[in-house]
Amino acid sequence: MVDLALKPAIAGRPVRDVSAWDRLKVNRDWLGLWFMLPTAAFLLLFLAYPLGLGVWLSFTDARIGRLGEFVGLENYEWLWDDSVFWLSVFNTLLYTCVASAFKFAIGLYLALLLNHNMPFKAIVRSVVLIPFIVPTVLSAIAFWWIYDSQFSIVSWSLRKIGLIASNIDFLGDIWNARWSVIFVNIWRGVPFVAITLLAGLQTVSPSLYEAATIDGATPWHVFGAVHLHRLPAHLGAHARRPRQRHASDGDARLPARHRRRLSRRGLGHRHRDDSVPPRRHPDLVVRTAAAQVAARRKQ
Amino acid sequence: MTDVLASKVASPSAVLSGVTADHTEGMSYLQTLPRRLVTLYLPLSVILFVLLFPFYWMALTAIKPDEQLLDLDRFNPFWTWTPTLNHIQQLLFATHYPQWLMNTMLVAIAATILSIVASVLAAYAIVRLRYKGAQWVGGAIFLAYLIPPSILFIPLSTVVFQYGLFDTPFALILTYPTILIPFSTWLLMGYFKTIPFELEECALIDGASRYQILTKIVLPLAVPGLISAFIFCFTLCWNEYIYALTFISSTENKTVPVAIVNEFVDGDIYRWGSLMAGALVGSLPLVILYAFFVEHYVSAMTGAVKE
Numbered sequence: 078m079v080d081l082a083l084k085p086a087i088a089g090r091p092v093r094d095v096s097a098w099d100r101l102k103v104n105r106d107w108l109g110l111w112f113m114l115p116t117a118a119f120l121l122l123f124l125a126y127p128l129g130l131g132v133w134l135s136f137t138d139a140r141i142g143r144l145g146e147f148v149g150l151e152n153y154e155w156l157w158d159d160s161v162f163w164l165s166v167f168n169t170l171l172y173t174c175v176a177s178a179f180k181f182a183i184g185l186y187l188a189l190l191l192n193h194n195m196p197f198k199a200i201v202r203s204v205v206l207i208p209f210i211v212p213t214v215l216s217a218i219a220f221w222w223i224y225d226s227q228f229s230i231v232s233w234s235l236r237k238i239g240l241i242a243s244n245i246d247f248l249g250d251i252w253n254a255r256w257s258v259i260f261v262n263i264w265r266g267v268p269f270v271a272i273t274l275l276a277g278l279q280t281v282s283p284s285l286y287e288a289a290t291i292d293g294a295t296p297w298h299v300f301g302a303v304h305l306h307r308l309p310a311h312l313g314a315h316a317r318r319p320r321q322r323h324a325s326d327g328d329a330r331l332p333a334r335h336r337r338r339l340s341r342r343g344l345g346h347r348h349r350d351d352s353v354p355p356r357r358h359p360d361l362v363v364r365t366a367a368a369q370v371a372a373r374r375k376q
Numbered sequence: 377m378t379d380v381l382a383s384k385v386a387s388p389s390a391v392l393s394g395v396t397a398d399h400t401e402g403m404s405y406l407q408t409l410p411r412r413l414v415t416l417y418l419p420l421s422v423i424l425f426v427l428l429f430p431f432y433w434m435a436l437t438a439i440k441p442d443e444q445l446l447d448l449d450r451f452n453p454f455w456t457w458t459p460t461l462n463h464i465q466q467l468l469f470a471t472h473y474p475q476w477l478m479n480t481m482l483v484a485i486a487a488t489i490l491s492i493v494a495s496v497l498a499a500y501a502i503v504r505l506r507y508k509g510a511q512w513v514g515g516a517i518f519l520a521y522l523i524p525p526s527i528l529f530i531p532l533s534t535v536v537f538q539y540g541l542f543d544t545p546f547a548l549i550l551t552y553p554t555i556l557i558p559f560s561t562w563l564l565m566g567y568f569k570t571i572p573f574e575l576e577e578c579a580l581i582d583g584a585s586r587y588q589i590l591t592k593i594v595l596p597l598a599v600p601g602l603i604s605a606f607i608f609c610f611t612l613c614w615n616e617y618i619y620a621l622t623f624i625s626s627t628e629n630k631t632v633p634v635a636i637v638n639e640f641v642d643g644d645i646y647r648w649g650s651l652m653a654g655a656l657v658g659s660l661p662l663v664i665l666y667a668f669f670v671e672h673y674v675s676a677m678t679g680a681v682k683e
Binding site: 102103105106108109110112113114115116119120122123124126127128130131134183186187190191193195199201202203204205206207208210211212213214215216218219220222223225228230233264267268269272273275276277279290 | 494
């Protein structure tokens with residue numbers, strides 16, 4: 078009887094042969110090659126090759142219509158001695174630093190303004206992005222007209238108000254031209270920065286604000302404790318903060334001085350005036366809230 | 377409570393309409409109206425005015441008759457009582473504007489479709505196939521985005537000439553993807569990462585090939601991402617100026633940004649009315665597209681916040 082149980086119940090099946098081609102068809106590297114082929118074709122033909130060609134050309138004395146010979150660093154030496162080159166380097170550095178700083182500052186301020194609850198906020202937030210949507214060339218033409226040396230609306234308005242006596246030469250004077258172009262760059266970049274930062278600000282639940290305000294936080298406290306925490310994450314850096322030590326434990330392991338503060342003040346709130354929240358140091362709730370936000374970000 | 381405290385990612389509709397997970401209205405009731413006027417509405421109105429005034433000025437100049445444009449003392453520059461469609465009429469019927477519009481649309485749509493196809497395949501390969509060296513290739517593609525067209529356009533013009541593409545729309549259709557592919561690959565990588573891998577595992581167990589998984593499972597789920605990538609690439613094509621200026625020389629093949637600047641400036645006579653009309657009509661398609669797809673724009677821009 079035992080050998081009945083030991084006999085194999087199913088008749089033997091032939092083992093399927095997996096050919097090399099079948100294995101190749103599911104091989105990740107092979108598939109990856111074919112999937113990447115269109116992208117590789119575009120980027121190699123029209124990006125990598127011209128880039129290499131450009132670098133090569135910079136070491137030759139090629140002219141239009143005639144191929145050049147290798148001349149080493151001669152072109153770079155000529156560039157080093159050229160004062161216009163250094164002027165353009167200065168201009169580029171000036172534009173980049175000043176425009177980026179202002180774009181970030183004004184964009185952050187605009188994002189904080191847009192974060193409020195106000196009527197028509199969806200339309201306002203959509204409309205704010207329009208300078209970024211319109212093609213750069215076309216808005217540059219519009220600013221060309223606004224900066225015209227004779228018919229500028231800005232000059233006309235300032236003259237009518239009485240602030241200046243004659244038209245401003247926006248694009249002819251050296252420093253006027255620099256500030257004018259920087260202004261247009263800022264004008265175009267602020268909506269982008271504002272909407273990107275606004276998206277990050279929107280992930281903070283209003284319950285946090287309520288909790289902080291109940292404990293007496295002013296908007297400046299909220300900005301410092303919650304927003305400044307999250308900004309480096311928005312800007313792509315992962316900030317390490319000492320408060321993350323408490324992040325995983327929430328209320329259970331508050332540092333000793335917080336526990337003392339709690340017991341000293343009592344658990345209730347004493348409102349001197351019901352319409353105004355108490356102006357006390359809002360350390361506790363804001364720090365806990367910020368720590369919890371940081372914990373979520375760390376996950 | 378911790379679930380409600382912070383969600384990892386803001387959905388674009390939440391960004392725009394401000395609807396939050398716990399449906400609270402914020403602490404605005406604590407601020408008195410005069411305070412809100414000064415700290416919120418006043419700075420916001422100033423910033424909005426500065427952001428939107430150039431468009432009002434553009435539109436106004438496009439419909440003002442010529443003598444009112446240049447004589448600021450007799451006529452109030454902020455308004456016109458006798459608007460004229462002369463500039464717009466001249467733009468649409470006396471120049472090749474419809475032809476330029478067709479060119480720009482054709483180039484933008486073709487380049488965008490090519491880029492989306494290439495970047496869908498590339499993004500899927502990097503995120504899901506994870507072949508050997510995928511991270512390096514992803515990094516290289518991202519670096520390609522950092523190379524500005526102003527470095528490339530001189531050697532690229534010799535390349536385009538060698539391939540015989542000079543002065544044809546194909547020169548633009550084939551060179552715009554070098555700008556579009558890196559950005560849309562990056563964007564689509566983010567979207568594909570949000571699709572759960574378990575779905576693909578099930579399909580793999582059932583015997584689907586990778587290509588079938590891509591077309592039947594991943595792409596239908598990633599449609600919002602595809603729309604965002606399409607719209608953003610379309611805008612980038614329309615925005616592009618250097619390549620269009622370098623590779624196209626004859627008037628019939630020009631695109632809108634290049635043609636408007638060249639056509640209405642006769643030496644040192646600037647025909648401001650027509651220039652502004654051209655700028656206005658040139659920006660209209662993009663603004664209309666934006667008006668219908670605002671959320672997709674915002675999600676494309678804030679795609680990086682997810683990472």
